[in-house]
Amino acid sequence: MELRLLVTFEKVATVLSFTRAAAELAYAQSSVTSQIRALESSLGTELFDRLGGHIRLTEAGERLLPYARQLIELAEEARAAVTGAEEPTGSLVVGTMESLTSYRLPPLLELFHHRYPKVRLALRTTIGDETRQALRQGTYDLGFLMEEETAHPGLESEVLAVEPLALVAGREMDVSSTADLLRHPLLATEPGCAYRDLFERELKSVSSSVEFMEFGTIEATKRAAAAGLGIALLPEVTVAAELAEGSLVRLDWEPPFTLRTQLAWRSGKRLPAHARLFVEQARKLIAEQG
Known part of the structure; x- marks a missing residue:
């Protein structure tokens, strides 16, 4: 298997688009298609299912992907070692979430x-x-998690920080207990977000009937709360500016659970130098943010 074919395969498998892969690799789309066909021919199996305008990995493609990434990483390390290059080089696919991408990761x-x-x-x-x-x-090299649990089967993880949460609204409200919260409209991001799911679990310990007005993003949830539509539990870092300027107020209720921002990777995965650098810098940055 030629390394250049594996590089092209890895890019297509990551973005699941021949067009986007061609743009990111600075190839003509026909070159990407021909390279994938050449790799499939050499392996004697199809790596992608073509479904109209969409593609997805076949079972063989799923099996090949982690090996392709390892070979690409080793080739990049070997090149750096042979040339004596001191500057970190390589690619990293990082899973993240809105609250971190927008409010913690820009630096x-x-x-x-x-x-x-x-x-x-x-x-x-x-x-x-x-x-x-x-x-x-x-599919991802590294991934940020914001979870209560710190042990994840099949993964290694490092806790970067305890993530404070804040219950916010557009005005002061008397909500000293969990039961008090149910007297007000509840705003939330989509299900699957750890703090929303834990918040719902806590509310259901008091009442089996819990309903949220759902918003697709943190920004939309904040705006709804500031407009007086209800109360929302969000990471403190995402509402710090609004609390400082007074468009949101922090209510007197502390969640009985703790979220921890973590960085994780597959167990047994040999992190290349540039991935270890990313982990190190993420650890340092988030520690400085407090």
Whole structure:
């Protein structure tokens, strides 16, 4: 198997689009298609199912993907070792979530963009189970998690910080107990988000009937709360600016659970140098943010 074919296969498998892969690799789309066909011919099996305008990995493609990534990583390390290159290089596919991408990670992304330009970062926004599954399958190299639990089967993880949560609304309300919360409209992001699911679990310990007005993003949830539509539980870092300016107020209720921001990778995975650098810098940055 030629390394260039594996590089093309890995990119197509990651973005699940021949067109997008061609753009990111600076190839003509016909070149990407011919390289995938050449790889399939050499292996004697199809790696992608073509479903109209969409593609997905076949079972053989799923099995090949983690090996392709390992070979690409080893080739990049070997090249750096032979040439004596000191500058980190390589690609990283990182699973993350809105609350981290928008509010914690910009300084880290800026650092890598300016100081380590040969490290190619690709962020994929998923949450919870989707991120863990992508890490186990090798689709992601690293993944940020914001969870109560710190042990995840098939994964190694490092806790970067305890993530404070804040119950917020557009005005002061008397909500000193969990039961008090049920007297007000409840706002939330989509199910599957750890703090929303834990919040719902806590509310259901008081009442079996719990309903949320759901919003697709944290920004939309914040705006709804500021407009007086109800109360919302969100990571403190996402509402810090609104609390400071007074468009949101923090209510006197503390959640009886703790979330921890973590960085995870597949158990047994040999992290290449540029991935270890990312972990190190993420650890340092989030520690400095407090």
